[in-house]
Amino acid sequence: MNTQQVDWIVENTDGATISLDGIPDIQNLQRPLIGDKNSFEIVKKTLKRMDKKNFNYAIRSTVTSKSIDKLVDSVDFMCKNFKAKNIQIEPVFIAGRALNNKLSLIESHAFIEKYREASKIAQEYEKNLKYSGARLNTLTNCFCKATTGNSIAITPDNHITSCYEVGDTNDPRASLFIIGKFDIKTGNLVFNKKRIQQLRSLTVENKEFCSNCFCKWHCAGDCPAKIAFLGDAWDTSSNPRCIINRELTKDQIKSELIES
Secondary structure: OOOOHHHHHHHHHEEEEEEEOOOHHHHHHHHOOOOOOOOOOHHHHHHHHHHHHOOOOOEEEEEEEOHHHHHHHHHHHHHHHHHHHOOEEEEOOOOHHHHHHOOOOOOOOHHHHHHHHHHHHHOOOOOEOOOOOOOOOOOOOOOOOOHOOOOEOOOOEEEOOOOOOOOOOOOHHHHHHHEEEEEOOOEEEOHHHHHHHHOOOOOOOHHHHHOOOOOHHOOOOOOOOHHHOOOOOOOOOOOOHHHHHHHHHHHHHHHHHHHO
């Protein structure tokens, strides 16, 4: 974004989340521009502009097998150089570009170990390190609004999707998350009520594998779009994030007990 675009966002929105995967070398490796050009300095310029204007933004980082060993350094770097209070760390999920580029999943325990180290660094800077599957202060039976039918986005080809991760009718998850179409002629949104009803059944009560899990009311069966990519959106038994969700939620419980 150029300066004018950044300023428009600052003046017209309440907040934003910016993708930055860590130290310059990691950002340039994982998020190159067209033609394999480096992107770090461009993102840095945007964040510094937002910092100058005291804009409320968060940083979102994807961790891959190529960057996991640099996670602690990356969190330290981001805490030291930018004003974002919240930094969200997510292990790469093998879909989209990650699938096309033949990336591999991170070993769950390796992610947990590095996340715990990075969390201590963030605390020293009085920053919040977050991960979407561990949220002790959230009590819910659904992971996100994508399953309620109340969250919508319009795709470039005028379809209505309830999940921003599913924006293409060729996506194998389209039959679940694409819930209608925008009628250009009438200007009306036309919904598929049967699909919306199906989406609303994606609550944790309907996920058998989650039935005895202690954090079921927090992660709520985890991200339905990611589970759906594995096959059955209601079957969480093969979810590679489950162990991460449990371990990091336990960390949050321990922290609450110590503070109390």
